[in-house]
Amino acid sequence: MNRFLADVVPMLVAGPIALLVGLISLFALNQSFMISVVFSLVGGGLTYWLGSLYFTSRFLKKHQLTRKEYQYIKKNIDEAKPKIWRVQKALISVRHLSSFKQRKDMIKMIRKIYSLTKKEPKRFYKAESFYYSHLDSATELAEKYVFLAQQPRKNKELELSLTETRKTLKDLTKTIEKDLYKVLSDDIDxxxxxxxxxxxxxxxxxxxxxxxxxxxx
CATH class of the missing domain: 1.20.5 (Single alpha-helices involved in coiled-coils or other helix-helix interfaces)
Incomplete structure (x- = not known):
């Protein structure tokens, strides 16, 4: 059971049920329009709630997670999303041709780890170092590099800082690659x-x- 379907299917079912309940209340039970609207909303809301419980239960069972575990994982994945956007934005804006492939690879690997753990939440446990440390480091370094590179006048010390930051980003790319392999370790085995x-x-x-x-x- 895909998490997207678990969220969307109850909504798709609740709409027609709400309409049906409203029509039955209005025409078959001869209730007033306002009361029929209330019945419609209650029926749709109850249908959505029950459907959400059912599909969420199936989703958690499939991925062998408790509700508490999933909420914890989801919280971390949701918090990572804006960081990933910031890293991507910063790395794309860097104007340094020789490091282009390395930056492109880092973005691809970060997005791959995110998409894998979002699709299969239990993989999060193999990517904890990425979410708790390496993603934050990548965000800070990428934004620091952009800030330094945008300075109008560059002296020797600033050029040295840029070189060191590029080197650290390159090392961090290798670390994130190891994170990705760790996430994929069961598949590789x-x-x-x-x-x-x-x-x-x-x-x-x-x-x-x-x-x-x-x-x-």
Whole structure:
């Protein structure tokens, strides 16, 4: 169950139910227009609430999370969103051609970690260092670099600070890459296992074919 669907489906169901309740109240039960509107709102609201409970329960069960755990994870992911926007905005505005690919890679990896943990909240536990430390560092460094680069007159000390900040951002990109690999570690392990199984199956098949060829000779 996708979290987006869990939020949207109850809304899509509640609308028609609210309309139906209002029409039944108005025409079948001969209630006044105002009372019918109240019944309609109550019916739609109750439908949305029950639907939200049901789909949220399915979502949490699928991802093996308690409601408290999910609220904690969601809070951290929501707080990260404006930071990611700030990092992206700062890194894009940097005018330094030789570091363009590195900055582009950092943005892609940050967005990938965010999208993975938002889609599958339990991955958050493998990305805690990213959310608690590395994202903040990237935000501060990127904005510091932009601020320094925008100064009209640059002396030797300022140029040195820019060089050091670029170097630190480059090192931080490698750290965030490790964060991404950590988030994907279970997928990588599963893929490696499946590759090993496939290789073993191919090897066994080849050995069987060789053995069969020998028998025929």
């Amino acid at each position: 599963t893929l490696n296992f499946e590759l090993d199984v496939a290789k073993q199956a191919i090897k066994t098949r080849k050995e069987s074919q060789i053995e069969e060829s020998r028998r025929l000779k």
